[in-house]
Amino acid sequence: MLKKSLVVLGISAAYFVQAQDISTIRNSIDVYSNTPMIGSSKFNAMAGSNGALGGDATSLMTNPAGLGVAIAGDVSATLFLSNTKNTSSLAGSSTDYKLNKFTLGNVGGVATIQLMTESPWKFINIGANLSTQSLENYVESPGNSNVVISKNLLDSNGNPVVGNLSYLGHAYNRYGNQTKFNLGVGANYNNSLYLGASINMHYAEIDQYDSALFGLNLDGSVNTFDKQYTPFSEKSNGFSATVGVIGKLSNQFRLGASIETPTWWNIDRVFREYYDGSNGINYDNYVEDRNFRSPMKATVSGAFVPNKNFAINVDYTLGLTKPKYEVQGAAERELNSFFSDNYKNLSEVRVGAEYRIKAFRIRGGYSYTSSPFDAFTISSYSNAGVAGDNSYSNLILGERNTIGAGIGYDFGNFYVDAAYQNVSSKYNNPFLRGSADLGTGYYSGDFDVNTPTSVVSSVKSNRDNFFLTVGWKF
Numbered sequence: 001m002l003k004k005s006l007v008v009l010g011i012s013a014a015y016f017v018q019a020q021d022i023s024t025i026r027n028s029i030d031v032y033s034n035t036p037m038i039g040s041s042k043f044n045a046m047a048g049s050n051g052a053l054g055g056d057a058t059s060l061m062t063n064p065a066g067l068g069v070a071i072a073g074d075v076s077a078t079l080f081l082s083n084t085k086n087t088s089s090l091a092g093s094s095t096d097y098k099l100n101k102f103t104l105g106n107v108g109g110v111a112t113i114q115l116m117t118e119s120p121w122k123f124i125n126i127g128a129n130l131s132t133q134s135l136e137n138y139v140e141s142p143g144n145s146n147v148v149i150s151k152n153l154l155d156s157n158g159n160p161v162v163g164n165l166s167y168l169g170h171a172y173n174r175y176g177n178q179t180k181f182n183l184g185v186g187a188n189y190n191n192s193l194y195l196g197a198s199i200n201m202h203y204a205e206i207d208q209y210d211s212a213l214f215g216l217n218l219d220g221s222v223n224t225f226d227k228q229y230t231p232f233s234e235k236s237n238g239f240s241a242t243v244g245v246i247g248k249l250s251n252q253f254r255l256g257a258s259i260e261t262p263t264w265w266n267i268d269r270v271f272r273e274y275y276d277g278s279n280g281i282n283y284d285n286y287v288e289d290r291n292f293r294s295p296m297k298a299t300v301s302g303a304f305v306p307n308k309n310f311a312i313n314v315d316y317t318l319g320l321t322k323p324k325y326e327v328q329g330a331a332e333r334e335l336n337s338f339f340s341d342n343y344k345n346l347s348e349v350r351v352g353a354e355y356r357i358k359a360f361r362i363r364g365g366y367s368y369t370s371s372p373f374d375a376f377t378i379s380s381y382s383n384a385g386v387a388g389d390n391s392y393s394n395l396i397l398g399e400r401n402t403i404g405a406g407i408g409y410d411f412g413n414f415y416v417d418a419a420y421q422n423v424s425s426k427y428n429n430p431f432l433r434g435s436a437d438l439g440t441g442y443y444s445g446d447f448d449v450n451t452p453t454s455v456v457s458s459v460k461s462n463r464d465n466f467f468l469t470v471g472w473k474f
Contacts, residue, residue: 022396022430023172025338027174029372029396031206032263032323033263035131036178038078038133039131040076040078041419041469043061044078045405045417046365046404047350047351048061049350050063051244051299051313052246052255052301054068054070055069056127057129058108059127060128061131062301063244063245063246063299064196064197064244065246066246066256067184067194068246069188069246070127073474074109075108075471076472077104077106078105078467079104079105079469080104080106081101081466081467082463084099084462086459086461087461088141090141090144090456091146091383095140105131106132108127108129110125110126110127111126120189121189122188122189122191123188124185125186125188126185128182130179136175137173139171141169142169145168146384146385147381147385148164148385149164149214150162150165153218163216163217163218166214167214169212171210171211173211174208175207176204179202179204180201181202181203182199182201183201184197184198184199185198192247192248193247196243196245197241197243200240200263202236202263203236203237205235206236207231208233210226210230210231211226211227212449224444225443225449227443228273230271232271233271234268234269236266236267237266238265238266240260240261240262242260244256252304253305256302257300258301260296260298262295263294264291265294266291267290269287269289270285270286270287272285274443280445280446281443290325290326290332293326295323297317297320298318300315308356309357310354311353313353314349315348316348317346318345319346321345322345324339344372344373344374346370348368348369348370351366352365361406362406363407363408364404365402366403368400368402369402371397371398373394375391375392375393376395377389377392378392379454380453380454381453387452392430393428396427397425397427400423402422404421406467412473413474414472415470417468418466418468419465420464421463423462424462426461427459428459429457429458430456431454431456434451435452436450
């Protein structure tokens with residue numbers, strides 16, 4: 001197994017010319033524009049669909065107006081077990097990697113304040129929610145000995161020779177965690193109109209690697225090469241705010257809407273830069289900071305509650321803006337150009353339902369999230385090792401499907417819920433490309449490897465999530 005990481009390279013023509021590290025693109029969307037949605041077991045079983053229902057602290061993750069729906073205080077904690085399997089396929093071969101993570105995924109609570117007046121304002125409620133998820137991910141792509149890169153070298157006598165480097169494998173590895181803390185207030189007007197607002201604080205830390213394995217025909221050696229600017233580490237803080245409303249059209253029908261501002265991130269970054277030294281390849285570590293703005297999001301929701309035993313909710317979330325870095329130089333300018341040309345605004349649909357049989361609850365849900373990028377053409381190797389222009393959809397990240405199911409039992413003041421989710425996605429995974437002129441290839445201790453063409457593997461990611469919630473109502 002390769003020891004470092006995968007990071008992909010490739011994309012719009014202008015961006016490919018500069019050959020920056022694609023892991024920055026991936027993390028911009030997968031981490032900084034995609035905050036944790038790990039809620040209570042009820043929330044997860046319903047695939048995060050509660051925008052017009054509300055009633056507990058997980059409302060802060062979709063529509064803070066849902067806090068105003070609560071008529072009793074509530075606190076809960078949720079344990080989270082995730083089993084992930086990534087399968088990367090290339091040239092008729094596949095490599096699997098499994099990862100298990102166990103964490104305290106969510107803690108939340110609502111304090112209700114009943115207004116003892118003749119005013120139509122019935123409740124003012126305060127809620128807090130903390131959601132955490134692991135960012136650890138590993139994708140190892142098989143080798144393809146048909147992909148051969150030539151390199152001008154010197155033999156032991158100092159004579160020039162041409163070596164052929166066969167591509168034998170590639171890996172992307174990411175460690176880290178991400179947390180989102182919401183603090184909000186919700187109000188109940190005459191049991192028919194609910195208003196809410198929250199402030200949201202974000203935190204993320206990432207260790208990112210990208211490495212490739214090459215075999216040299218001259219001496220039969222096999223060595224691991226690290227991508228320029230990797231490994232790198234990032235520690236980031238962000239802030240956003242959300243406002244929302246829920247209205248009852250009748251006792252059975254509810255409509256909701258919310259809008260979340262962009263998250264303004266400050267990213268502190270440490271990275272490694274390689275260069276040719278007198279005794280081979282050397283490197284220095286550098287520190288920089290970046291400011292990033294994630295897309296603004298709007299959610300509209302509808303719920304049907306025919307009686308106290310059944311409820312169904314539908315949410316639709318749309319990104320209103322595109323990701324953007326504060327321009328501090330050419331790198332941020334190129335990133336913004338790429339997002340402007342290739343990013344598709346977020347589109348997500350979530351459907352969830354709950355049915356009650358006395359104290360017993362049955363829940364289910366489904367969500368679909370579209371691919372964040374348009375299809376575009378890059379130079380890539382065929383299985384036979386021939387370079388050519390090819391068009392790919394779902395490049396870097398793909399569409400995502402989530403299926404949820406769960407059960408629960410209400411003992412009165414005390415309740416226990418359990419949930420299961422299956423999250424699946426498929427995407428095309430480009431890597432290996434680098435520029436000799438810009439020094440953005442892969443480096444070992446002796447020399448670098450560069451090719452203007454990407455290798456593209458096909459990745460299938462499947463995640464089984466299990467949740468257990470214990471809660472208390474007061």
